[in-house]
Structures are given as structure tokens and as C-alpha cells.
Amino acid sequence: MKYEANNFINRELSWIDFNKRVLLTGMEKDYKVLDKIKFFSIFSNNLDEFFMVRVASLKAQVEAGIRKKSIDGHTPKEQLKKINKEVKKLTILQEKYFNNELNDELKNEGIFIKKYCELNQNQKNWCDSYFLSSIFPLLTPLVVDPAHPFPFISNLSLNLAALINDGEESKNQFVRIKIPTKNIGRFILIPNEIIETEDEREHFFITVEDLIGNNINALFNGMECLNYSFFRVTRDADLELKELEADDLLLAVEQSLQKRRLGGDVVRLEVNENIPQNILKLLIESIAIPEEYIYFCKSLLGLDDLNYLLKINREDLKENLLIGDTHPLLKSLDSSKDKNFNSIFSILRKQSILLHHPYDLFKTSVEEFINKAADDPLVLAIKITLYRVSKDSPIIEALMRAAENGKEVMTLVELKARFDEDNNIQWAKQLEQAGIHVVYGIIGFKTHTKIALVVRKEKRRLRNYFHIGTGNYNSNTSRYYTDIGFLSTDPDISSDLIELFNYLSGFSKQKAYQKLLVSPTSLRKKFIFLINREIENIEEGKKGEIIAKMNSLVDPEIIQLLYLASQKGVKIHLIIRGICCLYPQRENLSENIKVTSIIGHFLEHSRIFWFYNNNNPEVFIGSADWMRRNLDRRIEAVTPIEDLKLKSQLYDLLQTYIYDNYYSWIMNKDGIYEKKERDSNSNRSQIDLIKRLKK
Incomplete structure (x- = not known):
């Protein structure tokens, strides 16, 4: 092209x-x-x-x-x-x-x-x-x-x-x-x-x-x-x-x-x-x-x-940034004196949970999930991908404890995570010494996806619980990076994760998944399909709209398609913290595209993709940016969020960022970023999210 x-x-x-x-x-x-x-x-x-x-x-x-x-x-x-x-x-x-x-x-x-x-x-x-x-x-x-x-x-x-x-x-x-x-x-x-x-x-x-x-x-x-x-x-x-x-x-x-x-x-x-x-x-x-x-x-x-x-x-x-709280649905785990191991699992059997770090504490959600899995006698296996891990990682400790407790533990440690290679090598050696099956992924690809799968025996059958996130399993950065996490038992996504882990360990050539979007096999194709569908809806006289939040937008094929969508009339709002190779607001090219960059106390690290889909929105979260390396040269996983309540939460979150006029920078048609004018009624996305948490 x-x-x-x-x-x-x-x-x-x-x-x-x-x-x-x-x-x-x-x-x-x-x-x-x-x-x-x-x-x-x-x-x-x-x-x-x-x-x-x-x-x-x-x-x-x-x-x-x-x-x-x-x-x-x-x-x-x-x-x-x-x-x-x-x-x-x-x-x-x-x-x-x-x-x-x-x-x-x-x-x-x-x-x-x-x-x-x-x-x-x-x-x-x-x-x-x-x-x-x-x-x-x-x-x-x-x-x-x-x-x-x-x-x-x-x-x-x-x-x-x-x-x-x-x-x-x-x-x-x-x-x-x-x-x-x-x-x-x-x-x-x-x-x-x-x-x-x-x-x-x-x-x-x-x-x-x-x-x-x-x-x-x-x-x-x-x-x-x-x-x-x-x-x-x-x-x-x-x-x-x-x-x-x-x-x-x-x-x-x-x-x-x-x-x-x-x-x-x-x-x-x-x-x-x-x-x-x-x-x-x-x-x-x-x-x-x-x-x-x-x-x-x-x-x-x-x-x-x-x-x-x-x-x-x-x-x-300095601003006090240690502001997180336990997710409302997990608060009973904090206050309960009952050491019943299946508490977090019983909650997830009833409903999926959407996490937003650092506002929702990583310690009482993701760490709690892995810790309980390590100690629960009904849990048979834990599988997880590790990209960047803190030096004193509670996740690593839990995995080692799980192996000691006789569980099958498989970890993929990405040795090629830039500037974390040495740290990851040491962790890989310690995990292997603890009896954990350690793999290093697929030759020629970095494994950047953030996924964890827990297999539990319940009433003579196996049930799968999982976490998919936009950020690393890193207890330190979870306090300063904004990331989305998804805890669930969805059987189709669980099945996809089993296939993906088998692929990562070299035991499968899986290329098709039921719900999960995986690069380098299906992720690019699916995003192209989703953008094209918004274009088709516009051509049929319907409304077309896309909101996407990510770290970087570099991929030329995606950019070209966004230009086409804009020219057809699709309203597009991009919330991109870092690199953006697209020009917004250009006549006859990108008049319908707006680009916002949020720079604040927390590093905006979450990736969220929202497509209007003729008033039946499809929403996704995951580890991938719209860059060639993420779409073609890395193993990434992006999951759909199908629960109506959770989709609504993500849409409200995206709107919070869109209406921010305190931390936000707006790119003009010449590619130059300008700070929005502030006043006494400024919308401050990160501060406003903290206030909501306190309420």
C-alpha cells in the first residue's frame, strides 16, 4: 500500500x-x-x-x-x-x-x-x-x-x-x-x-x-x-x-x-x-x-x-498518590475473618469484575487472586505471563508457594523485555529451581500479553478463572500506572486462554480463537473489520463512532483506515499518551478525528477500544497499542468486554478523559499539542477519579 x-x-x-x-x-x-x-x-x-x-x-x-x-x-x-x-x-x-x-x-x-x-x-x-x-x-x-x-x-x-x-x-x-x-x-x-x-x-x-x-x-x-x-x-x-x-x-x-x-x-x-x-x-x-x-x-x-x-x-x-481502595465487590474479602479459600472464586462465579488501577488496589484484587489460587487446595494449575515484574514480587512468591503446594504452575517469562532482561533472567532461574515450568515464548516474537489462568476443581468438573490486563504483573508500577484488568470465568475466553498458553509453550499451532483477539494472528484483522464496520454504517445512513485509548498510534495501515473513516463521517476520538503519527482535524483528511494526550500524576497506560456498532457497542481492553510491533511482531491478547454494566463503566471512563481540561493536551491540525485553558471548574480526570473512589 x-x-x-x-x-x-x-x-x-x-x-x-x-x-x-x-x-x-x-x-x-x-x-x-x-x-x-x-x-x-x-x-x-x-x-x-x-x-x-x-x-x-x-x-x-x-x-x-x-x-x-x-x-x-x-x-x-x-x-x-x-x-x-x-x-x-x-x-x-x-x-x-x-x-x-x-x-x-x-x-x-x-x-x-x-x-x-x-x-x-x-x-x-x-x-x-x-x-x-x-x-x-x-x-x-x-x-x-x-x-x-x-x-x-x-x-x-x-x-x-x-x-x-x-x-x-x-x-x-x-x-x-x-x-x-x-x-x-x-x-x-x-x-x-x-x-x-x-x-x-x-x-x-x-x-x-x-x-x-x-x-x-x-x-x-x-x-x-x-x-x-x-x-x-x-x-x-x-x-x-x-x-x-x-x-x-x-x-x-x-x-x-x-x-x-x-x-x-x-x-x-x-x-x-x-x-x-x-x-x-x-x-x-x-x-x-x-x-x-x-x-x-x-x-x-x-x-x-x-x-x-x-x-x-x-x-x-509532593502529592499523595497512595490512594487506592479495594474494589467494592471484593471488600468482603478484607473484612471477613472466615479463611474460606473459595471467597474470591465464589464472587467471580456470580459476576465478572472490571478493575481500574491504581484506583482499585492491585494488592487486594490481582495479588489476592493469585495468592488464593496458590493456597486453595481445589486449585490444580496456574498459568501466567510475566513481562516486567517488581524485584520483590508477591506474585512470584505466590507462584513458588503454589508449586510447593503441589500445583501445576506454568510461567512464561519474557526474557527480551527491554532493560528488564537481567531481572527476568534471575526470576526465570528462581522459578525453575522452585519446580515451576518456565517457558520463554515463541521464537521471533516478544510475548507482551498480560494474562493469568487458574484451573480449579469444583463438583467433579474443572472451572477456569482468569485475569486479562493492560498492565504488567508488577506490584510497584501498579500504584502509579493506570491500567484496566478483567477478572472472569467466561467459558469461551477461558477456552481461548488455554489454547493461547498451549501455543506459547509450543504445544499448539492455534490461529483461530472464539472471542480473544490475538496478535500476530487475528488482532489486526479484527481491528480493521471493526473500523470498516463503522464506515459501512455511515454509508448506510447510520451513526459511526470510535473511541480508542492507547499509549501509541504508529501503524500506517490503521492510520490510513482512520483517515478514510473520518472522510466518510465517522466521529473518532483518540486518547493517546505518547507517540501519534496521525494528523487530526485536517480538511478533507481527518476533520472528524480528535487527538488528546493525558499527562498527569499517574502514567496513563490502559488500552481501551470502543466501537459504536449501530448503538450496540463493542468494547475491548488488552495489552496492544496500534503499532506494527504490537500487531505483527508481538504476542498480544485483547479481550472483549461483553457485560453491559462493565461496558458502560468503560464508556464513562473514556468520557472522563475526553472532557478533561486539566491534564489534557489537544493536538491541532499541524501536529502541535496545546494545553486546554483551565478555570475554577476544570475537569481533572485523575483527581476526579480519586474523588469518585473516596465517595
């Missing part, structure tokens, strides 16, 4: 625009200061991952001489040029705000990031003593000379580069020191008694690199430090994994991780704005990086480390 380049927004630039919205949210006056710090840290961490994966991929294409254009008509080289231009504008904006307004706000609230030169002698003495006792032993200066080549600079590490004069030979030497931020933290808290303040609400910090820089001569006894500066590198961190050639996928991923730790090519060099030219020249020559990938920073390097400040015990400076 041929696509018109002018009808598509560049994927990478759309992502940068999303990250810009994160940054601008952190600059809004309505947010508390530590919440602003959180958004600034997220912005920087997002950028790190973007360079490690997306920029690295484009840079590799350029070096390989690839000139194939993206769907919006840009070569890899053209995309890199635009990326660097836009990112540099944003980092300058971030630094300026951090150095001025945000720093002033921190000071006003009693949080000070002091420079060594600002301290009095007593404070300097304490810092120097701390340096000698707690930092000095960790430092290893590495000299660069003919006998000592330039050392390897690890990915995202903070480093000090210095020119040292050897007094005996009057010879200048280049020295590199890695700053041990992981061992001692980025910000060192100076005790209040040293600052001479009795206000426990006040906190005084000095950065570890500032302290090292001002004690640098202690490292070079008998020599003189002529000048020094700090730098940070970002490397290509995408795994090259040849699954088809791997005899052991676990071993193959472990070996690939070792290569990542060694690091790929440098894709970004961050340096202080005032870095001495002789040091900069040595870095450029040694790292071999083009000038366009050098970022001159006017603030601290690596502002993602601002998340250290979130540990400050000042609850008045």
Missing part, C-alpha cells in the same frame, strides 16, 4: 513531543516542587533510553549507508539532524528552569543544593572529612598515556576528566575518574548540626562530583591538577539477539546482556558548558564522536538523578 508522506508525523519527533509534554508538566505552577522534580527526572531518564535505542538505531543505519525513508519521507540522517536540534532545545529549556525557578522553589521550601565554594570553613571541613572516609577509597584515577590506553567509559556513568602536571617531568597527563554515584548516591546530605539549623524540615546537599572536584589534589600527591571537568556518555544499548541461531535462549540473552554492559557505540556525549578545550579535544579524539552528538550542559549532568531527592521526608512537597 502506498502512503502519502505528508499525512504522517515522524515517529521519533512525535516521541520527542511527548517527552516535551512531560517536561512542560514539570514546569506548571500547580504542581508541588518534588512532583516537579519527579517530572524532570522522568524527562531525563526517557531521553537516556531514547538515545540508547532509537537514536542508536538511526545512527547505525546512517553508518551502514542506509538511505531508506521513513513513512513521513525522512532518511535516517535527516531524522537524526532534526532529533538533535529538537532535543537540544528541550535540554536548554530544562536546564534554564532547573537552574532558576526550580532551584528557587527548592530553596523556598528549605531544600538546598549547595556548591562547595558557598560553604563556610566548618562545613568544608565536614565535607572534606566525609570525602576522605567515604569517597576517597572508592576512586580509581586512570591515566592515559602510551602504556595506558583511554579507558572504557561505561554507559550513563558520570566521570571526571582532568589534566595533571607531573612536577618532576613537567609533563601533563590526562586522567579519568569514574564518579561512584551508584554506591554513595548523587547528593550528599550535610547534617543539620553542621549547617547550624534546628529546622528538621530543611535539607542541605552537595553533589558528590562537586566534593570530589574540590578534593582532587588529594588523589594526586605531589602533582598539580591544572583543570578538570565532568562528562557523561550514552551508548547503544539495544540487544542484538539472533534467536533462530540460539540453542538456549536464556544463555543467549545473558551473553547479549554482557555485551550491553561492555557497551556499544557512543551516541551522545554530555559535557559541562565551560569544559576546557584541551580536555574536550582529548575526549572527542578518544571517544570518536561527531560534534553534533555533543551536548554542552549548563546544569548538573544526568538530571535523571534528581529522583534521589524524592526520598526526602517531606510529604507536604
